[in-house]
Structures are given as structure tokens and as C-alpha cells.
Amino acid sequence: MLQPASRFVAPILFLSLAVATPAAARDKDKDPPARPAQIQELYACRDIADPSARLACFDREVGELANADQAREIVFTDKETAKKTRRGLFGFSFPKLGGIFGGDEDEINEIDTVIRSVSMDRSGKYTLVMEDDAVWVQIDTTKLPRQPKPGQKIHIKTATMGSYFATIEGGRAIRLKRDR
Incomplete structure (x- = not known):
């Protein structure tokens, strides 16, 4: 025969797992971080049908991107550099930064x-x-x-x-x- 307190433990445990599972699934399925506005505007140039207007758009947006780069408003990195950065930070606790160092698929353990x-x-x-x-x-x-x-x-x-x-x-x- 179960103790009175034991009868409540199993349903509470089941309920807490049922609530926690959808929350964990939501975190895993989050959208990737939004691209910087400068990149989105550059990509938007591809949709312009007129070749001369498309070229003018690319020239303008690449200029804006170069200015943002020089002003350190945007930073470019490649996958290898991001991996080296994550390796250099191994051992420190940081909040999740939304894939700023290339995502969690290459998390270093x-x-x-x-x-x-x-x-x-x-x-x-x-x-x-x-x-x-x-x-x-x-x-x-x-x-x-x-x-x-x-x-x-x-x-x-x-x-x-x-x-x-x-x-x-x-x-x-x-x-x-x-x-x-």
C-alpha cells in the first residue's frame, strides 16, 4: 500500500515533466538571430529587376556596409575564427548569445x-x-x-x-x- 505522500509524488512529477518538455522544445526550435539591417538591405538588392537599378543598389549598400565596418558598428567573422573564440572562452559561463559565435552546433565541451x-x-x-x-x-x-x-x-x-x-x-x- 502506498503512503499518502507517495500518491501525490508521481502525479506531480509527471505534471512537471509535461510542462518542462514543451519549454525545452521551444528553446531548441528558436529562429536563428536576425541579420543586421545592413546585410538585409544588401540582400534586398537581389530582388530588383532592372540591372542598372540593381547595380546602383548594390553599390550603395556595399558602401553602407563598408562604412558600418569601419565605424565598428558591424563585425564580420568566419566559422574558424568563431570556433577559436569559443575555444578561448572555454571555461567561462556566459548567457546564451543567440549564435553570435557561430551557433551551438559546434559547442566545445x-x-x-x-x-x-x-x-x-x-x-x-x-x-x-x-x-x-x-x-x-x-x-x-x-x-x-x-x-x-x-x-x-x-x-x-x-x-x-x-x-x-x-x-x-x-x-x-x-x-x-x-x-x-
Whole structure:
């Protein structure tokens, strides 16, 4: 026989899952971010039937786009640059930026890099500076059998609650957080 409190848990759990599922689906199916006005106006030139008017439109809009670029009102990037930017920001928590760095399809969940310098605080926790100047700090109390050294390869992957697991040349995992 079920306890009185147990009879209410299952329906409440089912109801909460039913409410959460459509919300998760909506987030996944969001439209891509709107293009900047300068790009939309440039694309609109393609629809002009008269060749000389179309050319004049393209000339005008490309000029506007160049001015916006020089004034730093619009920024251009390619997929590879966006991927490098995401990699450089790995370990920091940011709100969803609507695909500003190329979308979530290439989300980075782990990186391989090389340690440039190592220091240890009074409690025996490591601070690791990587070759790309990223600084990672140990947040658990795991003791490593060998102290990390500059030049060693390190694999860092996403863990839970904003932390990351790191293994230095395949050794024991320690928990880190990105400091800067």
C-alpha cells in the first residue's frame, strides 16, 4: 500500500515533466538571430529587376556596409575564427548569445592544451597557466602523484555545476574552474 505522500509524488512529477518538455522544445526550435539591417538591405538588392537599378543598389549598400565596418558598428567573422573564440572562452559561463559565435552546433565541451606554468597555494591546490594564457585553478583536494610541469599536455572537459575535470598526460583527474 502506498503512503499518502507517495500518491501525490508521481502525479506531480509527471505534471512537471509535461510542462518542462514543451519549454525545452521551444528553446531548441528558436529562429536563428536576425541579420543586421545592413546585410538585409544588401540582400534586398537581389530582388530588383532592372540591372542598372540593381547595380546602383548594390553599390550603395556595399558602401553602407563598408562604412558600418569601419565605424565598428558591424563585425564580420568566419566559422574558424568563431570556433577559436569559443575555444578561448572555454571555461567561462556566459548567457546564451543567440549564435553570435557561430551557433551551438559546434559547442566545445573539452579541450586539449599545454601547461605553460604551475604554482601551488598553501593548501596544496594548483594554479595552471596554459599556453593560450588561460588560468585554471584546482577546486578539489585531490593530490596528484606527480606535480604538473610546464610543457605537459592537459585534457580539460566539462563536469557539473560549472566545474571541469582535467587530466594531465592521462593521469588522475582533478576538478578545476577557469579563473581568467
